[in-house]
Amino acid sequence: MTKKQLEESAAYLKSKGFEKPEIGIVLGTGLGQLVTEIKDQTVAHYHQIPYFPLATVEFHSGKLIFGSLGGKKVVVMQGRFHLYEGYDFVDITYPIRVMHELGIQKLFISNAAGAINLDYKKGDMMLIEDHINLQGGSPLAFKNVGEFGERFVDMSEPYNLKMRKVIEQLADKHNISLKKGVYASVVGPQLETKAEYRMLKILGADAVGMSTVPEVIVANHLKLPVVAISVLTDECDPDNLQPINIEEIIKIANQTEPKMVRLFKELIEEI
Ligand code: HPA
DSSP, X not given: OOHHHHXXXXXXXXXXXXXXXXXXXEEOTXXXXXXXXXXXXXXXXXXXXXXXXXXXXXXXXXXXXXXXXXXXXXXXXXXXXXXXXXXXXXXXXXXXXXXXXXTOOEEEEEEEEEEOSTTSOTTOEEEEEEEEEOSSOOTTOSTTXXXXXXXXXXXXXXXXXXXXXXXXXXXXXXXXXXXXXXXXXXXXXXXXXXXXXXXXXXXXXXXXESSSHHHHHHHHHTTOOEXXXXXXXXXXXXXXXXXXXXXHHHHHHHHHHHHHHHHHHHHHHXX
């Protein structure tokens, strides 16, 4: 990755009308409905954007959408890149850097995750307060990182406190149940064993998923205020573990999504 590549990716998008977005949004698995709320859409497919990671088969539908939501200009990633698809840490976070290059000042992230904290149930939303990186690498571990910012990035408060407070107040105001907790990221794509779920609980995780953490690390590298919400799609009870059902995970994500869309929209209006 070079500065010039980032500038070219952003220049292409600007030429397509992606002018001055204020907020970037990453949509997780089964969480694509938010797109229908965006007005005056301009769309760029990932494969059209110079230097975007080369799409895999699953990724033919990945796109960046520009438009307005809650009265503000937003750029939305419908479909993200995962380590489990064979991309590396720099690839999967490239779009975050491009959105930053376009001028976003805030980043909202969503994901589907499993509930490790068994007080939390499928269909609950969890505001991520902190994370544990179990992906065995970093999106900042590359040779010329110094050209893009500091190497030793502070992670004492990776999820923006001010926006978290606003989200909590909005959830309260609208009677939307919102849990809070720690998200642990794993590579996947296999799900966890019972022993791994027990380990994750001991480590202090409330939820587990296969994304988000690299994106949040890069947002912090860019000093870009970020918040993230997990939609809990399955309950990871090691003493009563059911075989994974991807259709069910997507169904729960779809069912929960309207609440998440509402929160994101309200947050955009509020900040
Ligand atoms: N583990 C990892 N990732 C997930 C899970 C899970 O249980 N559920 C949804 N994404």
